[in-house]
Amino acid sequence: MELIEGKVWKFGDNIDTDVIIPGRFLRTFDPKELASHVMAGERPDFASIVGDGDIIVGGWNFGCGSSREQAPVSIKYSGVSAVIAKSFARIFYRNAINIGLPVIVADIESDEGDILNINLEKGIISNLTNNQTFSIAPFKEFMLNILNEKGLVNHYLREKE
Template sequence: MEKFKGKTWKFRDCIDTDVIIAGRYLRTFNPEDLAAHVMEAEDPDFSSRVNKGDIIVAGWNFGCGSSREQAPVAIKTAGVSVVIAKSFARIFYRNAINIGLPVITADIEADEGDILEVDVNEGMINNLTQDKKYTIKPFDQTMLDILESGGLVNKYLNERGQ
């Protein structure tokens, strides 16, 4: 799997799925429409300032609340390459992997704007701004296969030659 390198966006503990994408936007399944409103309850300008490849770093229990696949879809479509948090709600974690968004459980030091490099194959996060390195548990091969395929549905289709 490729290395990820991007600017850090910091978020607090217990960011729930209603904060990631508010319920009023769930009438659409258009990923671009969802991305236009991602994280606006926490940072109204996030969707207009986030760049492709940027990285979310958050506290405990990221993605708690309702089980809505639109939350990781909105994050991924906005251009975020990976989410790092101290812990994740299990259903958010699975939804993220299933749509091909890497999520990493790690307690790292990073300030908003720091540049991080994430190598899931080597199990390493490097904060290039602060010159700090963190070891992470690598994904198992099944998870890597799902992520490298762009999600579970794509993996299934690829295996069947579709």
């Protein structure tokens, strides 16, 4: 997987799936329509200000709540390239990986607007704004393959070829 680099958007603890994509927007399965409402429960203007490649940095228990897959889908299709948090709800974490959205368990120091560089293969997050480097567990090859192939379904189909 190539390096991930983007601008930080900060969120706190216990960002649940109803905050990520409120229930009133679940009348569609269109990923771009879902993305147009991403984080509407926490920051209503987020979908209009997030840019391609940006990175969400959250606190503890990111993605808690329901098991709805639309939450990581809305994040991925908004252009966010990765989510870093101190911890993730287990089902959110798995759903994100399954659709090809990198989610990284790490406690890093960053401010909103900082630029991060992430190397999943080597296990390094660099904050280019404040010149700090953080070590994370390198992603295993099978996880990198799922992410590189844009999700578990594509990975499975490629394996069957």
